[in-house]
Amino acid sequence: MKAIKAKPFFRGVRLRGRKELSENMSAERPDLAGCEIAIPMKQHVGAPAQPIVSAGERVLRGQPIAVGTGTVCAAVHASVTGTVTAVEERADGRGGRCMFVVIAPDGTDDEAFYPSLEQRDPASILQRIRDCGIVGMGGAGFPSHIKLSPPVPVDTLIVNGAECEPYLTCDDVLMRENRDAIVRGAGYMATALGAQRILIGIERNKPRAAALFEESGLPVILLKKQYPMGSEKHLIYCCTGRKVAPGKLPADVGAVVQNVATALAVCEAVERGKPLIERVVTLSGDGITTPKNLLCPIGAPLSALANACGGIKETAVKMVAGGPMTGTALTGTNAVVTKTTSGFLFMTADETNTQPPTNCINCGRCADVCPMHLMPMQTEFYVNAKEYDKAETYGGVLACIECGACSYICPARRPLAQAIKTAKEQLRRKA
Ligand code: SF4
Ligand code: SF4
The missing domain is CATH 3.40.50.11540 (NADH-ubiquinone oxidoreductase 51kDa subunit)
Structure with a gap:
């Protein structure tokens, strides 16, 4: 057709x-021998999943290790077969913390699919x-x-x-x-x-x-x-x-x-009967030796994936989980693959904006490109004044889809999308 x-x-x-x-680059499985697999309990919109395994237990690939709690939640399953070494709170490498179930794989292929x-x-x-x-x-x-x-x-x-x-x-x-x-x-x-x-x-x-x-x-x-x-x-x-x-x-x-x-x-x-335990992830950017697509178990460590791509170059100045427009800047290589990780980017100074913002020149380009017909420069003004209600009344921030097009186009490098996210967060807290 x-x-x-x-x-x-x-x-x-x-x-x-x-x-x-x-x-x-076809999707290939990286060599993860000797790596611990740390599976986050918060990989979805809604309440974190509740762990149902404890340290010392052997788990099979595909076995449920956490159940959904509340109306909006999702179960989590072991992505490898091995022994649980910890159920603990850790930094997620994306600026937050959550509970993880950590598994030491034993190298066997035993599975517990439905x-x-x-x-x-x-x-x-x-x-x-x-x-x-x-x-x-x-x-x-x-x-x-x-x-x-x-x-x-x-x-x-x-x-x-x-x-x-x-x-x-x-x-x-x-x-x-x-x-x-x-x-x-x-x-x-x-x-x-x-x-x-x-x-x-x-x-x-x-x-x-x-x-x-x-x-x-x-x-x-x-x-x-x-x-x-x-x-x-x-x-x-x-x-x-x-x-x-x-x-x-x-x-x-x-x-x-x-x-x-x-x-x-x-x-x-x-x-x-296979649970969601693995996904394809793109590792790319001029800051990684060999960009690839890798088929990764959920919980696979970024450091090992980067090694599977020949390592991170010294010229990399920024790492991002996801795409460059909507992704999250990483604080280190301790991030892991989650159900929503589409990519890890390793960007050089030529690929990312490292200059500080300058004053708005009222060029209107941010409004011209906004796919939701918003006025990002006006919203940033209200956010800087902490007038979040006005950001909604006059700027309609709740309609923003957080695409980042306004920040991308701004010649003054204003952090517009970030300001809009802040306004949305503040308005949600008030609601
Ligand atoms: S991030 Fe929001 S305000 Fe900026 S262009 Fe996208 S939809 Fe418009
Ligand atoms: S694109 Fe940047 S400089 Fe131009 S109006 Fe928007 S915020 Fe101001």
Whole structure:
């Protein structure tokens, strides 16, 4: 089936992709011999999972090690077979702390997956997705069993293969290497949702993936290379022409978006009973010796992954978890792979902004590019004055999707997206 042209949206930014650094590197398993695997209990939106194992216990790959607590949460499973050496609070390398279950792998392949799902009706699929701890793997980390149970009827499932952030190629490689499983996983999700239509959105800079999916029979929406194309609201508009109003959810216009990696995880959960225990991660940037895509167990240490890529160069000045636009700056190499880690970037001074901000020159470029039609310079003014209510009343900050396009385009290097995040945080605390 020939790809369908997408509806255009006219804001956002055109970014240098840098995909060439790793797009031809197949997903390979790194050598993690001798490494401890530290699995965080907070890898998703909602309450942290509650550990159900203790130090000294042997656990099998795929065995539940933590259960979901509260309405919004996700279970966590052992990603390797071995002995639990600690259940303790640690720094997460991203500026926070949480509980970890630490496992010393014993090198065996013993597994504790669920049986293949026989009854593939909506309720059974949703329960399997919940049991397997599947969350949105595109970065949001929202538990998938909840997202696939919207309160209103949905007719369209959109599979997100946009991967619009520079450097990241994990989804591109995943699509090229697992097309049929992704199509089947999308089918299971559509059954769970009761959706009659499945679309897959792929940016034009991934022609091999787009061609493969065209052959699969799934309608492909060929998207312009434009940031933030992967944002749910923009993807829904470009694929269906439906507009999600501020404060509304995709389900309100009859659509749900799920990432391609989530579709693969759902397929493996349904057909093989495999929980979400591993994912493909891109290691890239001019500050790493050999950029690669690595298939990593959840909890794999960044330091070992960097070694698998030939090591971090001395010229690296900044490390980021995720993409350069929405990722989190790392405080050290003690970060680990989580269910939502799409990449680790190692950036040199040429690739990142290390200069201090200067005064706003009122050029208006931040407002010109904002895909949500906000006024970032005005919002930053209110945030600096700690007038958070005005930031919402006059700046509409709660509609911000935190894409970072405003900060990127600003000639004065103002930390606009950071200011907006601060305002949103303060307003949420007050609510
Ligand atoms: S204000 Fe928010 S939505 Fe608009 S460009 Fe900045 S980060 Fe993106
Ligand atoms: S882009 Fe930067 S300098 Fe221009 S108006 Fe916005 S904040 Fe001011």
